[in-house]
Amino acid sequence: MHIRPLRADDLDLFVGATPDQRIEVEQYLESMFAAGSMRPEWCFVAEEEGDRPLGRVAFWTLPGMEEPFALVLLDVPWEGDYMGVGTRLLEDVLEEARALGAEEIEHVVDDPPMRPQFQHHPEKRVELLKDVGFAFRRGTGRFEWRGGEPPAVPGRLSFRTLEEVGEDAFVDAMREVSEGTLDREIQGERERLGEQRAARDFFEDARRVRHDPAWWQLAFTPDGELVGLVMPAEPPGFLTIFYVGVVPRMRGQGYVDDLLAAGTAALLGAQKRDGNDKPLLADTDVANEPMASAFDRVGWARFAGRREYVALTPDRGQPTAL
Ligand SMILES: CC(C)(COP(=O)(O)OP(=O)(O)OC[C@H]1O[C@@H](n2cnc3c(N)ncnc32)[C@H](O)[C@@H]1OP(=O)(O)O)[C@@H](O)C(=O)NCCC(=O)NCCS
Structure with a gap:
């Protein structure tokens, strides 16, 4: 197995790693590339020679920043050797993140899983994250505006x-x-x-x-x-x-x-x-x-919960609880 970044002509391989989520992942990548939050060379696959990818993950950052900020679209064989493939994949990309100047990297797990990340198997994800050095940072509630008239702004300020x-x-x-x-x-x-x-x-x-x-x-x-x-x-x-x-x-x-x-x-x-x-x-x-x-x-409604994990990239030692 080896881990490599995408070439210009094999974006399809990355998207195809989860065939049932193809459209959502494709749309997400397109919009993130356009916004400057992701780049093709920041998308990685784990593969055996000549085979469909075993796993994939990508870097995400705030538009305009040169160093990665978070890992997104993490998928490994959740019903198979997820620890073996995932550990190799994540250790490699954390080193790459370090080489690109990131001191820490975040990854979030949403409950319930939702597009475009579809984070099924949350407990296996967390087991994998912890194994490669991620520490829990905080839990958040996720809120959405469900439509309706804009709220009135009281006139006291x-x-x-x-x-x-x-x-x-x-x-x-x-x-x-x-x-x-x-x-x-x-x-x-x-x-x-x-x-x-x-x-x-x-x-x-x-x-x-x-x-x-x-x-x-x-x-x-x-x-x-x-x-x-x-x-x-x-x-x-x-x-x-x-x-x-x-x-x-x-x-x-x-x-x-x-x-x-x-x-x-x-x-x-x-x-x-x-x-x-x-x-x-x-x-x-x-x-x-x-x-x-x-x-x-x-007038906002809570629709999900999110757990945030963070890892210090290699050579700064093990993460401490933040
Ligand atoms: C969150 C925040 C905006 C709430 O503002 P607020 O106008 O005081 O909110 P409310 O008036 O509705 O406060 C409700 C109650 O929470 C208490 N409370 C508000 N902020 C608190 C804080 N940081 N720590 C402890 N208690 C707090 C209030 O005293 C009040 O208590 P009471 O019901 O016993 O009188 C304010 O705490 C804040 O600015 N925090 C720091 C910035 C922050 O965390 N922003 C959100 C990040 S996404």
Whole structure:
């Protein structure tokens, strides 16, 4: 068995590894290539000479980034030697990710499995991930907007766009609202990088995701005190609330609903203007109960759960729990 990246002429081999999911996988690859989140040479197959591939996996990243961020479309013989094939495949691609500059790689397992990743056999997947050094990072609830009129935005706050307040004020607000977050990933980054650098990195990551700058807004009370912020965005294939937060001194007054309503209305406005049917999807840490309740109140519905795993790429040693 050997592991190799795709050549320009054998994309079909990668897609054909799961014949019953051919159309969805093909469409997904096309849209990710177009968005700059994936590339043909970032798609890998495990094969025996002359045979149909035994397994496959690909790198995904935020548009415009040079290093891989996550593994997607992982499939190995789940009813056969999934550990043997999977271990070889994942060890090889983790080394490749390292060579491309990635320090860590994420992989998510959704429950229930859904297109385009179709993550059937979740327990075998997790067994394989752990065997090659992935550690559990956090569980999230996945929410979707199920249609209907845009939520009304209560009039008690005034909003100012990123362009109006400037980048420094915006990043500063991101730092403030992240204090005391119940989101383990954001908290982990604050501990790892310090609050200022974490806010700046988060802003830069968000900036790589397509968005209308007028969507990113800070909200203030009538006497000018900062309440929080909302950052809607359009990653490849869907629309989302990339970040929303309330500064600690303003928490507990339901302001998150105002921010979420404003963000949702902006996304629905864009959907209508562009005449597309992209879904509105968002994830929140299962530990972030106030956030999950707010999604619920504003009209979003929980449709799935997600487990996020992360591995440090080779030569930084074994992963630690994040
Ligand atoms: C999640 C968040 C936006 C909620 O904002 P909010 O306007 O305070 O929400 P609510 O007013 O509905 O709060 C509901 C309850 O949760 C409590 N709560 C809110 N945030 C809390 C936090 N970070 N830690 C502990 N309790 C919190 C409130 O005090 C309130 O308690 P009460 O019912 O006893 O009065 C806010 O906590 C926040 O900005 N967190 C950091 C950023 C973040 O995690 N964003 C989401 C990432 S996707």
